Amino acid sequence: xxxxxxxxxxxxxxxxxxxxxxxxxxxxxxxxxxxxxxxxxxxxxxxxxxxxxxxxxxxxxxxxxxxxxxxxxx
Numbered sequence: 001x002x003x004x005x006x007x008x009x010x011x012x013x014x015x016x017x018x019x020x021x022x023x024x025x026x027x028x029x030x031x032x033x034x035x036x037x038x039x040x041x042x043x044x045x046x047x048x049x050x051x052x053x054x055x056x057x058x059x060x061x062x063x064x065x066x067x068x069x070x071x072x073x074x
Contacts, residue, residue, distance in 0.1 A: 005066055008043050012036070022064040044070070 002022060010017040013030050026032045032040070041057055044050075044066065056069045 001067060001070060002063070004047065005044060005063060005070075008047055009040055009063070012040055012043060020063060022062070022067065024063045025061055026063075027061070040066075050074075 006017050006020045009015075009020055009030070013032065013036065015030070020030075024030060026037055026040070030036075037057075037060065041052055041060075045052055048070070050070070050073050052069055052073055056072070060066055060069065
C-alpha cells in the first residue's frame with residue numbers, strides 16, 4: 001500500500017519517490033497546499049477504488065496518516 005501511495009504522491013508533486021517516507025509531512029516537507037492535498041486524496045481514491053470520508057481527511061498531516069485512514073477504509 002505504501003509503495004502505491006508514494007508513487008501517486010511523487011507523480012503529483014513531481015518529486016523523487018525515494019524522498020517520500022511514512023513520516024513525510026504533506027505541508028512542511030512536500031510543500032503541498034490544500035488543493036494539492038485534496039488532489040492527492042482524489043487520486044488515491046481513484047487508484048484504489050475507495051472513498052475516504054471527509055472527516056478523516058481533515059486530520060491528515062503525514063503519509064502514515066493517509067495509510068492509517070486507508071487501513072480503516074478497507
